[in-house]
Amino acid sequence: MSQIPKSVAALFPPHEERERVRANLLGALDAAHARMARGPVTPDFDLDTFRSELAAFTFAEPHALEDALAWTIAQLEHGLVHITHPRYFGLFNPGPTFPAQCGDIVTAEFNPQLATFTTSPAAVEIEAHVIRAVGRRAGFEQPIGHFATGGAEANFTAVLCSLTQAHSGFASEGARAFTGQPTFYVSRESHLAWIKIAHQAGIGRSGVRLVPTDGTGRMDAGELAAMIEADRASCAVPFMIAATAGTTNAGMIDPIGPCRDLARKHGLWFHVDAAWGGGAIASDKLRPLLAGMESADSITIDAHKWFATTMGCAMFLCAHPEVPFSVFNVSTGFMPSTIPHIDPYVTTVQWSRRFFGLRLFLSLAAAGWQGYAVHVERAVGLIDLLKKALAEKGWTIANDSSLGVLCLDPPAGGPTASAIAKAVLASGNAWIAAAMFEGREVIRACVTHGESTEADIRALAQALNTAASA
Numbered sequence: 001m002s003q004i005p006k007s008v009a010a011l012f013p014p015h016e017e018r019e020r021v022r023a024n025l026l027g028a029l030d031a032a033h034a035r036m037a038r039g040p041v042t043p044d045f046d047l048d049t050f051r052s053e054l055a056a057f058t059f060a061e062p063h064a065l066e067d068a069l070a071w072t073i074a075q076l077e078h079g080l081v082h083i084t085h086p087r088y089f090g091l092f093n094p095g096p097t098f099p100a101q102c103g104d105i106v107t108a109e110f111n112p113q114l115a116t117f118t119t120s121p122a123a124v125e126i127e128a129h130v131i132r133a134v135g136r137r138a139g140f141e142q143p144i145g146h147f148a149t150g151g152a153e154a155n156f157t158a159v160l161c162s163l164t165q166a167h168s169g170f171a172s173e174g175a176r177a178f179t180g181q182p183t184f185y186v187s188r189e190s191h192l193a194w195i196k197i198a199h200q201a202g203i204g205r206s207g208v209r210l211v212p213t214d215g216t217g218r219m220d221a222g223e224l225a226a227m228i229e230a231d232r233a234s235c236a237v238p239f240m241i242a243a244t245a246g247t248t249n250a251g252m253i254d255p256i257g258p259c260r261d262l263a264r265k266h267g268l269w270f271h272v273d274a275a276w277g278g279g280a281i282a283s284d285k286l287r288p289l290l291a292g293m294e295s296a297d298s299i300t301i302d303a304h305k306w307f308a309t310t311m312g313c314a315m316f317l318c319a320h321p322e323v324p325f326s327v328f329n330v331s332t333g334f335m336p337s338t339i340p341h342i343d344p345y346v347t348t349v350q351w352s353r354r355f356f357g358l359r360l361f362l363s364l365a366a367a368g369w370q371g372y373a374v375h376v377e378r379a380v381g382l383i384d385l386l387k388k389a390l391a392e393k394g395w396t397i398a399n400d401s402s403l404g405v406l407c408l409d410p411p412a413g414g415p416t417a418s419a420i421a422k423a424v425l426a427s428g429n430a431w432i433a434a435a436m437f438e439g440r441e442v443i444r445a446c447v448t449h450g451e452s453t454e455a456d457i458r459a460l461a462q463a464l465n466t467a468a469s470a
């Protein structure tokens with residue numbers, strides 16, 4: 001073989017060069033990590049300058065990799081809302097665990113292809129092991145399932161499984177196999193990726209029934225029963241109920257038992273979307289909040305929410321080993337194998353597959369369930385502290401949730417929730433959101449970072465009070 005040309009060596013540098021660049025890179029990231037925790041939560045760069053610098057990358061000439069890396073780190077350090085900041089009290093984007101970050105490095109190095117067991121037996125089995133452990137912890141006796149890119153993909157998987165179970169003709173004919181509009185039921189406070197999912201699944205957006213809530217953010221089971229009856233009477237075809245266990249906005253848990261009973265009565269698939277709230281299974285104290293989840297047909301739990309792995313890591317757990325294969329099976333000559341129920345490409349949405357599960361494997365290995373129990377209980381404790389601090393100052397707690405998220409009505413007569421959120425963000429001291437809860441605007445704060453402290457909570461309370469009395 002002739003020598004590797006210089007231009008190609010930019011992509012595949014020699015060993016010593018890799019070693020040097022990587023050591024410098026890790027050092028630079030550690031330094032940035034330390035600076036970020038002390039700096040503002042919100043972006044503090046000049047967008048126009050950034051854009052013109054970015055435009056200079058025309059790719060006509062190569063740049064030195066180390067320069068490009070240094071530039072990128074600087075832009076990310078100043079051009080993001082830092083969800084890795086202990087005073088990010090925002091959406092369920094966690095400060096990622098260090099073991100998960102290590103997992104990403106390892107995955108990038110081996111770049112295993114998890115489409116088949118044959119090519120990556122070690123990686124496929126590590127994922128299956130974690131899925132079984134999490135599934136059992138969630139209450140399934142013999143769980144199967146897989147890692148997905150996010151809760152939206154896992155919920156999409158639930159819809160495809162339930163449609164395929166509901167009608168044997170769905171596999172070949174799609175939605176027209178049904179005698180009427182296939183419909184599924186989620187609460188109006190559910191995560192509305194369901195709308196896109198219905199579109200993607202080919203049943204159409206009108207297949208989603210948004211069930212009214214009961215005034216406290218939970219699905220109204222009486223309304224659910226009535227809607228199913230009405231749909232049946234009008235020749236629609238109900239096929240799934242999905243209860244949310246920890247709504248995204250407010251951490252509310254739908255009545256799991258009554259939803260399951262209605263699903264059983266009507267022969268519907270019962271799914272529990274615990275994308276965020278599912279983290280509570282780690283704690284013996286909090287797990288009872290999710291009681292009934294074990295009787296579901298399938299469950300979504302995101303690893304990249306309360307389990308705090310890096311982004312793009314969720315789990316679809318299923319109680320019926322045969323169903324995912326019935327949905328995703330296909331055989332082609334060019335794949336190294338087709339092992340029913342085992343090869344991920346015949347049991348999941350994806351084909352080429354990244355080694356997502358390593359992040360949760362390493363995190364669970366390093367902390368144990370016990371470590372995660374403390375992690376989730378701490379978040380709940382910090383939110384309780386915030387509740388007390390604000391209740392004293394005239395704020396009203398809007399959501400009666402025992403999970404680590406708080407929705408607040410600001411003190412009467414002061415600025416609106418969105419004005420307060422805007423002022424807090426502008427201060428750079430903390431990140432919170434304004435959100436809609438039961439039809440009105442509230443302030444929403446969530447503890448998502450394992451390193452948030454009581455001092456961070458006091459700083460948030462102060463920032464909120466200052467904004468509310470402006």
Ligand SMILES: *Cc1c(COP(=O)(O)O)cnc(C)c1O
Binds near residue numbers: 092155191273302
């Ligand atoms: C976040 C969330 C989702 C969507 O999950 P992604 O990981 O963002 O795809 C679905 N359901 C609930 C309840 C969620 O909180």
